[in-house]
Amino acid sequence: MKVVIFCGGMGTRLRxxxxxxxKPMVPIGDRPILWHIMKLYAHYGHKEFILCLGYKGEIxxxxxxxYQWFTSDVTLRLGPRPRIKYHNQHPEEDWVVTLVDTGLHTQTGGRLKRALRFIDDDTFLCTYGDGLTDSDINASIAFHRRQKKIVTITAVRPTGRFGDLEIEGDRVVAFNEKPEKQTNYINGGFFVMDRRIEQYLTxxxxxxxxxxxxxxxxxxxxxxxxxxxxxxCMDTYREQQLLTQLWNSGQAPWKVWAR
Structure with a gap:
């Protein structure tokens, strides 16, 4: 199943x-966050990617x-008949990556509309280039097919950024400095979609x-x-540092491909 990834925003909050x-090229450890997202999908068998480029898309x-050059040991033959020999393989050799210029100022719906011409199947996957999860992608696809809706959203409850106050009248009766989870679900940015969404994109x-x-x-x-x-998600420098610490410590929950 093809995977559309939004890679074109300017990421102003992570200036x-x-x-x-x-933003998708901001590193988590020694690899860009985009690589981590693609590894997650590839682990579940989804290795055809459509990257919606915009801001600094040439990078x-x-x-x-x-990619092959930077991930391999290489021997170069110089002279009038140059030759390059790569000495090792990497796990990403069966990935298919389509790089689509969707415009500098195009919004997410417009980027998706431009990407749809590269999708032949009735169902596809879609996400942003700045979030990580350990959600079971194939389980969400099976759920989507049972529900028979146009869109399935992965709903998450992120770690709270601010302290929770429990108030009775005008008095604070409890204070939780770092709540583990928000009470309400939010859009986690990992979608399963049907092509029928095209009629909603202008x-x-x-x-x-x-x-x-x-x-x-x-x-x-x-x-x-x-x-x-x-x-x-990785909206701020603090969040980028948090994800990097998890990766460098060997405790990254999203590293499902190494389990």
Whole structure:
């Protein structure tokens, strides 16, 4: 099943990193977060990727064009008949990556609309280039097929960023400095979609999370796959450092391909 990944935003809240590269190329350990996301999908057998490029998209193109070069030991034959010999293989050799320029200022719905021409199947996967999870992708696909809706959203309850106050009248009776989970579910950004979504996408200014998803919800066409395990976005430098610490410690929950 093909996987659409939004890679074109400017990532303004992570300006420390995105001034120099697109957000999906910000590293977690020694690899960009985009690689981690793709490894998750590949683990479940989904190795055909459509990357929706925009801001600094040429950096992502260069990364994949030179992937073999940077991940292999190499022997070069110089002179009038040059030759390159790669000495080792890597687990990503069966990936198929389509790099699509979807425009610098195009919104998420517009990017998805442009990507649909590369999808022949009735069902596909979609996500953002800045979030990680240990959710079972294939289980969410099976759930989507049972529900028979146009969209399935992975619903998550992220770790709370702020302290919870329990108040009675005007008095605080309990304070939890770092609550483990939010009470309400939010959109975790990992979707299963049917091609029928195309009729809800208008133009480049279409924001997927606004009119399309709002209309679909009103029509009862969105199912929620609840995931109470690990999920973390990378909106800020602090979150990038948190994910890097998890990776470097060998305790990254999203590293399902190594279990």
């Amino acid at each position: 420390e990193e995105t001034e120099f590269r697109p 992502i193109k260069e990364y994949f064009r030179n 133009d480049d200014n279409c924001v997927l999370e606004r009119e399309p998803l709002e209309r679909l919800a009103a029509e009862g066409q969105i199912a929620a796959w609840r995931h109470d395990g690990f999920w973390q």
